[in-house]
Amino acid sequence: MTEKPVIAKKGPYVESVAAGKTYFWCACGKSKTQPFCDGSHESTSFKPVKWVADETRKRAFCGCKATQDQPFCDGAHKDL
Secondary structure, eight states, rough: OOOOOOOOSSOOOEEEEEETOOOEEEESOOOOTTTOSSSSSSSSSSSOEEOOOSSSSSEEESSSOSSSSSTBOSSSSGOO
16 A cells, blocks of 8 residues: 555645745645645655755645645645
8 A cells, every 4th residue: 555645735835935945845744844844754655855946936835745746736636
């Protein structure tokens, strides 16, 4: 059986990001600092997704953890 992530939110987290800054998106859904990793994945088989912002702007990060475009929302939450 494949481990499934916790659905943190059935929708995106819209966050401001800074150009050149590295972010770690929570893939397990257990982080208390959604959508970003706080190390809660340590008891799971999940690993955070590293992403470096190419520009300063707002981005929609996946909250349901079902996206095929990690770390970004692709609307997968609409099918949950």
